[in-house]
Amino acid sequence: MNATASLTTPTTATGTRPGNRDGYAIAITVFSTVKWWGRAALPVVFTVPKIAPQTISTLQRLSFIHFARWSLIREIPYNGAPQPEIKLRHPHLYFESNFNGGWEEYIDAFSHILTRGMWLFWGSSYGFPKALPTGPFKAYIKANEMEASHFYSAYPQATATQITRALELDELLADLRARAADMPPDEFAAAFGTLMAEAQRCC
Amino acid sequence: MLLDLTALRDGNRCGQASAFMALTPIKAGHEDLLRADLEALGAGDGPSPLARLPRTHFGRWVVCEDFVTDPSQGGADTMGCPHLIFTCCIDGDIQSYLEELCAELAPETRMIWRHCINAPDPAEGADLVRYLRHNQIDTGLFYSAYPNTTVGEVRRVLRQQAALRALAVDAPMLTAEELQRRFLAEVGGS
The missing domain is CATH 3.30.70 (Alpha-Beta Plaits)
Incomplete structure (x- = not known):
């Protein structure tokens, strides 16, 4: 949402257009034109992570991503005149990400950590200059990116890392929460201390 | 996974x-x-x-x-x-x-x-x-960092995390009874 974003966006959100921010949350929206062979290759690329989820573990290392999606557009839905009826010459790849941090940092991390994956997703797109070095890739994304006119996050002040850690903490807390009311105070205090030490290590 | x-x-x-x-x-x-x-x-x-x-x-x-x-x-x-x-x-x-x-x-x-x-x-x-x-366009690949967590759950665990942090800061100044009472009130017992 643009209005609150201007007040709350962290200074680390470098390179982010105003419409693509809501608090710490950043939106990226990109179209690219796909070569003929991407029509067959991309559905395979999309299916592999569903059959072998470990292949997407690299994406999980990009811990600042909340949600991301890829879609292959082969035709434009037709609604009748006066909409021009269009037959696309190429398929088009739609990509969007909901993340936190800054645009520059996001593209840098994406390029360095997901180098091979980037080729799998965008190697069939016209003009894709390879993930590294990042300069030409950033120019490519900028040329293909669109600014949102309205962007909303349900928890604009939370980073993806903060949420995954809060979920880990919740699991850690479950046992103490269940027993807390029935424990003698000294036993509770000792258990609380142990839990906080564990929480510092993992969450 | x-x-x-x-x-x-x-x-x-x-x-x-x-x-x-x-x-x-x-x-x-x-x-x-x-x-x-x-x-x-x-x-x-x-x-x-x-x-x-x-x-x-x-x-x-x-x-x-x-x-x-x-x-x-x-x-x-x-x-x-x-x-x-x-x-x-x-x-x-x-x-x-x-x-x-x-x-x-x-x-x-x-x-x-x-x-x-x-x-x-x-x-x-x-x-x-x-x-x-x-006019729907189907998604080819959809990724979520927390795919089984609802918006309500995200907000709950964030509140819990904040409450626990605040309690951890105060804990050295509290008696065992006060700590337990505040934990039950602010973090919650099941």
């Missing part, structure tokens, strides 16, 4: 979460009017209308003028006219979410989709759900 059979059957799903996208054609000359209406949503200190749909994690409206043509592709590919992209990441199934969107946010949906070609007039309710479904 386990095999996600639901996602295998339906690319719009990842765990309990769903991704929706609609691509709707904008009436000639309406791009700037639509942009102005979208930028006015939640202007000032007001919340986004999507905040009224508690199943929404993220949502966006984007006015897309056309595809970008790369010099190497040998000829432009066009959408025919500018299009409105609406996407959201939500809890649960798409159909019931769209029904909620087109009912609860009717004042906003009327304002937005009136700019789109052959959208129902007024743009709300079951007719708008059908229009959005007709």
